[in-house]
Amino acid sequence: MQTKKRRKTLTQRQWTLLGTFLTPLIIMTAYFAYRQMAPFGSSSLLTVDLGQQYVDFFAYLRRTLLHNPSAIFYSFSNGLGGEMVGNWAYYLLSPLNWLLLAFPGAHLSSGIFLLTVLKYGLAGLSFGWLLTKVTPHTGLVAITLSTAYALMGWTIANQLNIMWLDALYLLPLIFYGLRQLMLANHWRGYLFWLTAMLIINYYMAYMICLFMILTFIWLAVEHFSSWRTLALQAGRFALGSLISGLLAAVVLLPTWWSLTQSKAQYTVTSFKWKFEFFPPKMVAKFFMGAFNFDQMPDGTANLFIGAIALLGALFYFVDKQQKLRSRITAGLITLFLAASLCVQPLDLLWHAGQFPVWYPYRFSFVVGFWLIWLAALTLRPNFRPGPFATAVVTFIVAAGCFYVGENLKKFAFLQQNAFWLGAFFVVIALMIYTLPVLRRHWIFPLMFFVIGVTEVTANAFLSLNNISYVSQGEYANYTNELQKLVNKTQQSDHGFYRIGKTFLRTKGDAFQTGFNGGSVFSSALPKATPTFMGNIGSPDGDGFVEYSNGTLVTDSLLNMKYYFQQKQLSGALAGSNLLPADTNKADLASYQAVRQDHWATTYRNPYALPMGYAANQDILTLKNTTADPAQYQANWLAALTGNQQDQKLYSAENFNQVTFQNINQQTKITGAILQKKSLLKPASITLTFKPTTNDAYYLTFGSTVNPDNATFVLNGQTLNQYKTYRNTIMVSAADHAKGQTIKLTIQLKKGSLWLQNFTLYRLHTAQFKRAVTTLQQHPWQLTKHTDSAFAGTVTATNAQQVLNTSIPYSQGWRVRVNGHRAKTYKTVGMFTAVKLAKGRNHVTFTYWPPLLNLGLLLSGLTLLLTLGIGWWRHRRASR
Template identity: 75%
Template sequence: MQARKRRWSLTQRQFTLLGAFLTPFILMTVYFIYRQMAPFGSSSLLTVDLGQQYIDFFAYLRRALLHDPSSIFYSFANGLGGEMLGTWSYYLLSPLNWILLLCPGTLLTTGVFLLTVFKYGLSGLTFAWLLDKTTKQTDLKAITFATAYALMGWSIANQLNVMWLDAAYLLPLIFYGLYLLMQTGKWRTYVIWLTLMLVVNYYMAYMICLFMILAFIWLAVDQFTNWRHFWGQTFSFAWTSAVSGLLAAFVLLPTWWSLSQSKAQYTVTSFKWKFEFFPPKMIAKFFMGAFNFDQMPDGTANLFIGAIALLGSLFFFSDRRIRLRSRLTAGIVTVFLALSLCVQPLDLLWHAGQFPVWYPYRFSFIVSFWLIWLAAQTLTNDFQPGWLAIAIVTLIVVAGSAYVALNLKKFAFLSWSQILLGLLFIIFALALTTLPIHHHWIYPLAFFVIGVTEVSANAFISLNNISYVSQGEYGNYTNELQQLVDRVQKKDTGAYRIGKTFLRTKGDAFQTGYNGGGVFSSVLPKTTPTFFGNIGNPDGDGFVEYSNGTLVTDSLLNMKYYFQQKQLSGALAGTSILPASTNKADLADYHITNQDHWATTYRNPYALPMGYATGSQILTLKNKTADPAQYQANWLAALTGNPSDQHLYTAENFNQVDFQNIGQQTKITGAMLQKKNLLKPAKITLTFKPTSNDAYYLTFGSTVNPDNATFILNGKQLDQYKTYRNTILVSAADHAKGKTQKLTIQLKKGSLWLENFTLYRLNTAKFKRAVKQLQTQPWHLTKHSNRYFSGTITTTQRNQVLNTSIPYSKGWHATVNGKPAKTHKTLNMFTAIKLPQGNSTVTLSYWPPLLNVGLLVSGGTLIVLLGGWWLLRKRQ
C-alpha cells in the first residue's frame, strides 16, 4: 500500500513539473505560430534591441565558437576593435545559447524563437519545483502559479531582452537554495545556483543578490528561535554568498575591469530623495495588456501577475495560519519593494547606480516573484478567509480599480475593454479564493482555467502592441552582406577594415564576420564614442557608427574596402534590400573591384596598414579643437611631422544662397533660421561649384539633423544616419569640377540653428602626398588574428614609433625583438610602440586583464570546497 502511494506521489509530482514547463511553453509557441514567427512564417521575434543588437551578438557567438576562437577575448568587429569578455558576461553566457549553434545563417531567428520559448518553459518549471519543495501546492494549482510566474508582465515586456530571462528561471532555484540553507544548513544548492547566475548574467545577478538579503531577513524572522540560531544563519548566509562570488571570480573580475572602462563611467553620483512619479500610477500595470511600445523607453514597472496571484498576495497579510511576525516582516519587504519602484535613490540602488536607458524598473521580476510566492503560501486548499479580510481586500481592489478607471486618459496602454475584462477576472478570482469549494473536484480545474486564461490574454494583448522585423528584411540583407564580405575575404586574407554606405544594425560586422567600424553595446569603452565624436562620426554612450568617414579617416583607420548599395531605377526604384545610411561622394577616389545586382565593392588605394612607422609627435598630440575637419588634419600632421598638413581642409563659401519664407542671413555658419509664416513651408537653397576635383565635405552640428530638417542634395534626399550628438562630416562632392552642386534644407519646425554648418574642401593632392609618405614604412604582418599580431618593420630614423589603429587596452602586451615593450596610447584611443632604429620584429598579443587572477581565485575556492567536502565525507 505504501509503495503504491509513493509511486502515485511521484507521478503526481512529475505531472506538476511537466505541466508547469509545457503550459507556458505551448501557450507562447501557439501565440508565435499565430503571429507567423520564424520558422512558422514570414515574421520573426526580432524587435527593438533584439533585432538591432542581440541578434548580431548571437551570430558572433556562433562564429567565435565554431570558426574563430581568436575572437572570443577580442574582436575587431567590436567598433574599431575591443575586448569581448564584458560582452560575453552581459549578453552571451546563458547555457541555453548552445541552441544557437544548431541555427546557421538566417536560421538564427529560429534559434531565438527556441531560446525564448524554452526560457518561458523553464521559468514555469523552476517555480513549480520551488512550490513542490516548500509549499502544499500541487497539480493544477501549482501549474497555475508557475504559469503566472513564467508569463508575468515583466517576462512578456522583456522577452526581447532574452538574456535577462535566465534570471526568471534561476531565481526560484536560488531562493530554494536559500530556503534550504536556512532550514537545514545545507549550502550546496544555494551556492551552485547563485554561482551560475553570477556567471550567466552579472547584471541580473546583482539584483537577485539584493533580493536575497531581503529574503534572508524574512526567512530569519519567520524561523527565529533564539539569537544564537539567528547569528549562525547569518554567518552561513554570508559565507555561502561570498563563496559564490569567489567561484564566479573568473568572470566577475575581468568583467569588472571591462565595466571600469565603459558602463561604470556613467554611474550617477548625485540624486534626490523624490518620487519619480505619482505612486498610485503603478496600479494600472496590474491590469492585463498594460504594455505598449511607449512603455519601453519611459514607463512604469511591469507588474502584471494575474488576479488570482494578486488577491492571494493581499490575503497573505491577513492569514492567521502564518505567524504575525512573518506577515509584518513580509509587509516591510513588500513596502520596500514598492518604494523601490517609484523612489529615485532606491531605483538607482537596484540598477547599480545608473538610470536605465530604456526598459525602466528592470528588477520588477523580483517584485512579481515575491507577490506570487506570497500568494502560493496563502491559497492552499485549507485557506478560508474571514469576512473582515474579504472586505478589506475587496475595498483595496475596488479603490485601485476606481483610480485607474477615473484616470484612464493618463494610461495610453489601457482601454475600457481591458479594465472591464480585468474586473471580470478579479470577480472570478475573488469567488475562487473566498467560496468554500476548495475540496470540490472542479476547484483546481477552475483555478487553472481562470488563471492561465488571464495570463495568456495578457501576453496576447501586450505582444500585439509590438511590431517585429520580417524574416525577409533580416534574411535578405544578411545574405547579401555576407556574400559581399565573403568575396573580399576570399581574395584578401590580410588585416584590414571594411566600411559601407548602408546599414541594418550597428552590429553588422558581428553578424557577418568582418572588421568594421560600428557597434551597439552596453559595455562600450567611453574612449571609443569620444573618438568617434572627434572625427565627425555618430556616437552615443552605448554606440558608434562609422557612417561619415572621409578620405583621411578611411586611410588612417585602415578602411581598405567599401560596399555601396546600388541605386536601382525603373520599376525597381526604391526597392533595395540594403537601406542607405550615408552619402559618400568621395568613393569616386576609390577603385571598383566587384559588383552584383545590389551593391558595388570598392578598394581604397590610400588605406594605411594596421601599423606603420611615424615620428614620435603622435605620442604627444592633444585634442584642442571641436571641429572634426581640423582634428583630422592635426592627426595626420602629427603622423607625418609636416606642419603644413594641419591646413589640409579649407573652408569654402557658397556661390549662392536663396531663402524661401525665411529671413535673410548674412552669415550661414551658426545662423538661426526662422520661418516668417509658420503655416507655410520654408527652405534654404545653397549652391556651390567646385573649382577642382577635390573632395568636398559639409559639417553638420547636432541641431542640423533629420529630425529638424530634410536635406536634398542635387535633387535626391541626402542619406544620413539620424542620431548624432557631435558635429559630423558629410561627403558632398568629389570629382565634380565645374558642376553646380545644390543643397536644399527644408525646415520641419519653426526654426533651425545651423550649428557648425560649414563647407570644406580637402586638399586631395596634399592628402595623397602624406599617405604616400606613411606607406613607405609599413608593419609587414606575418601572422595575425583578432588577438595576435606579429610582423617586421624597418625604421630609418631614431625615435620613431610603430603607430597602429588598434584600440589601446591594458590587455595588449608587446614585444620588440623578443623583449617586452611598453605600449603607449595615442589620441586617447590607439596603441603605439617605440622602436629602435633598423629592422625589428614586433608582436602584439591580447589577454583579458584580471582573467588570470579570476581563474586563480575561482580555482582555489573550488579546490578548498572540494577538499573540505572530501575531508568531511572521510570523517563520516
Template identity: 45%
Template sequence: MRLSIRVPKPTKKLLLTFSFLFPFVLMMGYFMYRGMAPFGSSTILTVDLGQQYVDFFSYYRSTILSHPTSFFYSFAKDLGGDTLGIFAYYLMSPLNVIILLFPGKLLSSGILILTLLKYGLSGLSFAWMLMKLKLQTNWRVIAFATSYALMGWMIANQLNVIWLDVLILLPLVIYGLIKLLDTKKPWTFICWFTILLIDNYYMAWMVGIFTFLFTIFHLFETNQRFKTNLRSFFRYVGSGIISVLIAACFLFPVGYSLAQSKGTYTETAIKWTTEYFPFNMVAKLIPGSFNFDQMPDGQPNIFIGMLLTIAFLLFMLDSRWSIKSRLVAGLISIFFICSFFLQPLDLLWHAGQFPVWYPYRFSFLFSFWMLYLAAKELTGNFKPSTHSLIIITTFLIIIYVFLFHYLDKLTYITNVEVSFSAAISAVALIWMIVPSNGSPLLYELLFMMLVIGESATNAFTSLNNISYVSQSEFGNYTTQLTKTASKLKEIDSGFYRVGQTFLRTKDDPMQGDYNSASHFGSTLEPSIPSFMGSIGQPDGDGFVTYTNGTQVTDSLLSMKYFMTSKSVVNLSGKTKTVTSLPEVSNKTDLNRQSEVSSDALTKTYKNNSALSIAFGASKAIQSLTLKTKDPLMYQSELYKVLAGDKSASSLFNVQNFDNVTFVNLPSATQITGTIFKRKEILKPAEIKLKFTPKTNGSYYLTLGSALNSDTATFSLNGKELKQYPTYRNTIVVNVASKQKGKPITFTIKLTKQSVWLQNVSLYSLNQSYFNKLNQTLKSENLKVTSHSNTKITGTVNIKKKNHVLMTTIPYSKGWHVKVDGQEVKTTKVIKTFMAVPITKGHHNVVFYYRSPYLIAGLLVSSVTIIGITGIIIYKKRK
C-alpha cells in the same frame, strides 16, 4: 444530496510536464498566430532584439564555430575592444547552444525557439520549487507555474532574451537558500548562485539583493533563537562569498572590462526624489498594461493575475501566519514598492546606473515574491476571514475607481482591459468565498481558468502592442551582407577594416563577421565615441557609427575596403537604390577607389590610401592635445602630426558658397550659426546652398547636431541625401569628388517651424597635400604576416629617428607588445590609441592580447575550488 466529484491527484512528473508545456504551448500559439518565423513571414525581432542582440547571437556562432579567440577580443567591435563584457552581459546562457543550429537568415527562427524554451523552463523551474518546498503539490502548481512564466516582466522583456535565464535560475537559487538556512547544507545554493553569476552577472546582482531580503524573512518565519539565526545568516553570507570566489575566473576580467566601459556611467550623486506618482503603478496589475511607450520610460511590470495578487495581499492579513513574519513580509513589500519610485533605491537595484530604456528591471523579483507568498497562502486549509475580504474588496474598489477616473492619462490600458480585470477580481473574490467541498473539481478548474486565462490574455494583448521586423527584411539583408563580406575574405586574407554605405544595424560587423568601426552595446568604452565624435562620425554613449568618413579618416583607420549598395536603372532611366540595403551614407569620393567585386546588389571598392593597423609616426603624437571642435581641423592636425609635417598648411580649406536661396525664410548674409524661422507657417521652407567645385578634389560639408532628422531633411542635387539620423556632435558629409566645374546644390528642408544652421561650413581637401602625407606614412607601414583577434604579427622598417609605432588599436592594458622578442611598454595617445616606442631600423613586432585579471581570477577560482574540495574530503574522512 450533493454530488461531489473527487479531484484526481496528479503525479509529480505530470505536473512538471504540464508546467513546462502550458507556457510553451500558449506562447507558441501566439507566435504562430502572429506568423513569426519559422511559422510565417514575420519574426520575433523587435527593438534591441532586432537591432543588437540578433547580431550578437551571430557573433556567438562565429566565435564558437570559427575563431574562439573572439571570446576575449574582437575588431568587429568598433575599432577593436574587449568582448568578455559582451559575453558576460549578453551571451553566457547555456541555452544559446541552440543558436548554433540556425545559420544566417534562419537565426530569427532560432531566437524564437530559444525564447519558447525559456518560457517553458521558467514554468518548470517554479513548479519544481513549489513541490520541493511543499507549498503547492496539486493541480494548482500548473497555474502558478504559468503565471510565473507569463508574468508581466517576462512579457515586457521577451525582447531582452538575454535576461530571461534569471526566471529559470531564481527558483533554484531560492530553494538552495532555504535548504541552506534550514539544513545547514550550502552546496545547492552555492551551485545555482555561481551559475547565475556566470550566466548573467547583472541579474545576479539583483537576485543577490533579493536573497538578503528573503533570508531575513525566512529567519523570522522559522522563529528560532537569535544565535541560531545569526549563525544561519553568516552561513548565507559565507556561501555567497564562496560563489563569487568560484566565479572569480570570470568575474575578475569582466569586472575590469566593465569598469573601463559600462562602469564609467555609474551615478555618484544621490537625489531623494520620486520618479512618478506612486499609485500609478496599480495600473500594472491590469492585463495588457504594456505598449511601446512603456519601454523607454514606464512603470514596473508587476502583473501576475488578480487572483494571485489578492492571495498575496491576504497573506498580510491571515492570522495563520505569525505577526512577526507578516510584518517582515510587509516591510519587504514596502521596500520593493518604494524602490519602484524612489531614485536611490532604484539605483541600488541597478548597480548605480539608471537604465537606458526598460526601467525597473528588477520587478521580476517582486512578482516572484508575490507568487511565493500567494502559494503559501492558498494552501489546503485556506479560508479568508470576513474582515480580510472587506479590506481587500475596499482596496480593489479604490484601485478600479482610480483607474477609471484617470484612464485618459494612462495611455497603455483601455476601458475594456480595466473592465475585464474588474470582472476577474469579482470572480476571484467569489471563488474565495464559496466553499470548495461542494464541488472540488469545479473549484480547481475555475482556479486554473482564472489564473491561466488572465495570464494568457495579458501576454497576447501586451505583445499585440509591439511591431516586429519582417523575415524578408532581416533574412534578405543578412544573406547579402554575409555574401559580400565572404567574397571580400576570398579576395584578401590580410588584416584590414571594412567601411559600408548601407546599414541595417550598428552591429553589422558582428553579424557579417568582419572588422569595421561601428558598434552598439552596453560595454562600449567611452574613449571610442569621444574619438569618433571628434572626427565627425555619429556617436552616443553606447554606440558609434562609421558612416561619415573622409579620405583622411579612411586612410588613418585602415578602411581598406568599402561595401556599397548597387543602384539599378528602371524603365524610365531614373536610378533608385535597392531598398533591401538601407543607405546611411553619401560617399562620393568612392569614385577615387577601384572596384574589386560586384554582384546584383552590392559593389566593393578598394582604398589604396588605407594605412596598416600599425605604422611609423612622429614621436610628437605622444604629446598632441587637440581641443578643436571642428572635425575637419581635428583630422588635419592629427594626420599632419603623425606624418611629422610642421607646416602651417591645412589638409582642408574653407570654401564659400556661390549662391544661397531662401524659400519662405528671411534672407541672411551669414549662414552658419543663424536661426531661421518660417515666414508663413503652413508653407514649405528650405535653404539651397550652391557651389561649383574649382578642383577635382573631395568636398565636405559639416552639419551641427542641431541639424538632424527631427529638424530638417537634406538633398544633394535634387536626390535625397542618406544620412544616419542620430548624432550629438558635428558630422562631416561628402558632397563632391572629381566634379570640377559641375554645379552642386545642397538643400536643407525644414520639418519644424525653425532651424539653427549650426556649424554649416564647406571645405575642400587639398588632394596633393594629402597624397604626400599619405605616402610618408605608408612608407613605414607594418607588414602583417599573421593575425587573429588576439594576436598580430608583422615586420616594419622605421626609416627615421624619433618615431613611434602608432596603431589604431584602442589602448587597453590587455594589449602587450614585443619588438624583436623584447617586451616593450605601450603608451596611450590622443586619449584613444596605443603607441609603441621603437628605434630606427627593421623590426619584428608581435601584438598579443590577454584579458586583464584573467590569470588572477583563474588563480582565485582554483584555490577556492581546491580548498572547498579539501574541506569536504576532510569532513567525510573525519
C-alpha cells in the same frame, strides 16, 4: 502500501512538473505561430534591441565558437576593435545559447524563437519545482501559479531582452538554495545556482543578490528560534555568498575591469530623494495588456501577475494562519519593493547606480516572484478567508479598480476593454477565493487553472500585439547579401583590414557577418570609443558608434581598405531597400570599383594605411582638443607625418549662391538661426557651390542640424544620413565634381533651425595623397594576424619614429619589440603605439584580458577548497 502511495505521489509530482514546463511553453509557441514568427512564417521575434543588437552577438557567438576562437577575448568586429569579456558576461554566457550553434546564417531567428519559448518553459518548471519542494501545491494549482510566474508582465515586456530571462528560472532555485542553507545547513544548492547566475549574467545576478538579502530577512523572521541560530544563519549566508562570488571570479574580475572602461563611467554619483512619478500610477500595471511600445523607453514597472496571484498575495497579509511577525516582515519588504519602483535613490540602487537607458525598473521580476510566492503560501488546502479578510481585500481591489477606471485616459498604455476585462477577472478570482461552494473537491483547482491561465495568456496576447517585429525576409535577405559581399572580399584578400559600407541594418553588422568594421551597439562599449568617433565627425552615443561619416582621411588612417555601396536600382526594383542607405559618400569616386553584383558595388581604397606603420613620434604628444572634426583629422595626420603643413589639410569654402524661401536673409550661414516668416508656409534654404577642382568636399552639421529638425536634399535626392548624432558630423558632398553645380536644399520642419557648425570644407586631396604616401613607405608587414595576436616587421628610418597602429589601446595588449617587453602609448585617446629602434624591428601584439589570471586563480583555489571541504563533510557524515 506506503511504497505504493509514495509512487503515486511521485508520479503526481512528475506530472505537475511536466505541466509547469509545457503550459507556458505551449501558450507562447501558439502565440508566436499565430503571429507567424520564424520558423512558422514570414515574421520573426526580432524587435528593438533583440533585432538591432542581440542577434548580432548571437551570430558572433556561433562564428567564434565554430570558426574563429581567436576572437573570444578580443574582436575587431567590436567597433574599431575591443575586448569581448564584458560582452560575453552580459549577453552570451547562458548555457542555452549553445543551441544556437544549430541555426546558421539567416536561420538564427528560428534559434532565438527556440531559446525564448524554452526559457518560458524553464521559468515555469523552476517555480513549479520550488512549490513542490516547499508547499503542498501540486496539480493544477501549482501549474497555474507557475504559469503566472513564467508569463508575468515583466517577462512579456522583456522577452526581447533574452539574456535577462535566465534570471527567471534561476531565481526560484537560488531562493530554495538559500532556504536550505539557512534551515538545513545544506550548502550545495545555494553555492551552485548563485554561482551559475553570477557567471551567466552578472547584471541580473546583482539584482537577485539584493533580493536575497530581503529573502534572508524574511526567512530569518519566519523561522526564528534563537539569536544564536540567527547568528549562525547570517554567517552561512554571508560565507556562502562570498564563496559564490569567488567561484565566479573568473568571469567577475575581468568583467569588472571591462565595466571600469565602459558602463561604470556613467554611474550617477548625486541624486535626490524624490518620487519619480505619482506612486498610485503603478496600480494600472496590474491590469492585463498594460504595455505598449511607449512603455519601453520610459514607463512604470511591469507588475502584472494575474488576479489569482495578486489576490492570493493580498490575502497573505490578513491571513491569521500566517505568523504575525512573518506578515509584518513581508509587509515591510513589500513596501520597500514598492518604494523601489518609484523613489529615485532606491531605483538607482537596484540598477547599480545607473538610470536604465530604456526598459525601466528592470528588477521588477523579483517583485513578481515575491507576490506570487506570498500567494502560494496563502493558498494552502485549509485556507478559508474570513469576513474581515474578505472585506479588506475586496476594499483594496475595488479602490484600485476605481482609481484606474476614473483615470483611464491618463494611462495611454491601457485600453478600456482590457481594463474591464481585467476587472472581470478580479471579480471571478475573488469569488473563487471566497465562495465556499467553489472550494469543494475538483471545482476549485479547475476554475483556478482556467481563470489563472486564461488571464495571463490574454495579457501576453494583448501586450505583444502592441509591438511590431522585423520580418524574416528583411533580416534574411539583408544578411545573406552582406554575407556574400564579405565572403567575396575576404576570399580575394587575406590581409588584415577594415571594411566600411554606406548602408545599414544594425550597428552590429560586422558581428553578424564576420568582418572588421567601425560600428557597434553594446552596453560594454568603452567610453573612449564614442569619444573618438565624435571627435572625427561620425555619430556616437554612450552605447554605440556608427562609422557612417568617414572621410578620405579617416578611411585611410583607420585602414578602411574596402567599401560596400548599395546600387540605385531602376525599373520594377526602383526604391528597393534591401540594403537601406545610411550615409552619402560622394568621395567613393576616389576609390576603385573592384566588383559588383545585383545589389551592391565593392570599392577598394588605395589610400588605406595598414594596421601599423612607422610614423613620427609627435603623435605621442599630440593634444588634439579642437571640436572641429575637420581640424581634428588634419592635426592627427600632421602629427603622424611630422609635417605641420598638414594641419591645413582642410580649408573652409564659401557657397556660390544662397537663396531663402520664407526665411529672412542671412549674411553669415555658419551659426545662423533660420526663422520662418510665416509659420504656416514651407520654408527652406538652398545653397549651391561649383567645385573648381576635383578635390573632395565635405559639409559639417552640428547636432542641431539633424533630420528631426530639417529635411536635406542634395542634388535632387534626399540626403542619406544616420539620424542620431550628438556631436558635429562630416558629410561627404562632392568628389571629382569639378565644374558641376552642387545644390543642397534644407527644408525646415519646425519654426526655426540653428545652423550649428554648418560649414563647407575642401580637402586638399593632393596634399593628403602625399602625406599618405609618406606613411605607406614603412608598413608593419604582418606575418601573423588574428583578432588577438599580431606579429610582423617594420623598419624605422630613425630613432624618432614609432609604430603607430589603429589597434585600440588596452591594458590587455602585451607588446614585444625585438623580443623585449615594450611600453605602449595611447594616441588620440584611442589607439596604440610603441617606440622603435632605428632599423628593422620585429613587433608582436598579444591580447589577454586584464584580471583574468587573478580570476582563474581565485576561482580555481576556491573550487578546490570547496570540493575538499564537501568531500571531508561527506566522509565524516558517512562514518
